[in-house]
Amino acid sequence: MRNEGGALFESSRAFAASTLLALLSVWLYRCMYLFCPSFLLTSTLNDHRIHNHGLVWIGMIAAEVWFGLYWILTQAARWNPIYRRTFKDNLTNRHEKELPGVDIFVCTANPTIEPPIMVINTVLSVMAYDYPSQKVSVYLSDDGGSDITFYALILGSTFDKHWIPYCKKFKVESPCPAAYFSTSVPPPAGSEEWASIRESYEEMKNRIQSVTDLGGISEELRLEHNEFTQWESFSSPHNNESKKENWTKCNDHRYFQENAYDLEERLKDLASCTFEKDTEWGNEVGLKYGCAVEDVITGLSIKYNGWKSVYYKPERKGFLGVAPTSLYPTLVQHKRWSGGDLQILLSKYSPDSSIIWFWKD
């Protein structure tokens, strides 16, 4: 399916063309400096510059050449995208019985950057996916070990008993409660249910917000919810900074209702980070570890195994995330990505096989 509006598409081409022009100008300027210095500066001044700043200039040139090549390569996917659409009903009708089991991991690490209410909205929306419920397992990992996020999860586990049936009944397309209530009007035959579920959501949100504002869980709340006792026994010191890592399986209500012994044992195993020892985790199963851009390296290895990918950009956004909004975190993020990409380029997963001499293991 082609983009019918076209406007954004054209402007992104114009943007790409102007960036290319700027890039070529920078490269031209650097070439002139290197090869015809007299063209730019008087020789005395130029000698002075070469002697004092030669290495800095060479470093700058290398960075600009790398940035430019990297930018040109990334345009390939943006220049002429093909817009596709899916036929979900055909998938359900033809293949519902063969649909595979799916594990979904929601990861969080910092309750300030990723507020607990947002994390719970994410968990609730993936739990309400239009997918056979017995085939979906949702896990929440909290590397920050935040008791506020855990409290939010406890409240979310009560709210989901109303929210998921509601989503199924009214075929809710935005199963993230925050997104749904920010735009939706009551369904024609369900205004009472809509008002009641909205009230439950608001109540949950306010309770989470008030503990967030207080900055912690009071002793009274801890005693009210004995899940905290179990959670504290699962949490284990994670590294030298004594972070706690917590995995909680979200859509297994036995965890909250019956405290089944075997589930508890499995969760302890999961939280101890030893569950993947002597298994194919990280190789044949799950994400590849040990790289800052684990999704890129996992994607490459999936492709290497013969899977094909297609560009798909649905009109309604599939995911909304939190991106850095100021310079410092943006630079840190890009440094992490660049380091990860470079690591891949020099590894055996490199898409450029001419880098073969750097192959490890």
Ligand SMILES: O=c1ccn([C@@H]2O[C@H](COP(=O)(O)OP(=O)(O)O[C@H]3O[C@H](CO)[C@@H](O)[C@H](O)[C@H]3O)[C@@H](O)[C@H]2O)c(=O)[nH]1
């Ligand atoms: O110790 C940590 C650090 C991060 N996270 C979570 O991991 C996700 C991504 O972290 P973020 O800080 O957003 O890292 P980015 O590098 O910006 O993540 C982007 O880039 C990654 C590498 O390409 C992708 O895996 C991510 O999906 C994508 O959001 C977030 O949910 C974090 O809460 C953890 O669970 N534990």
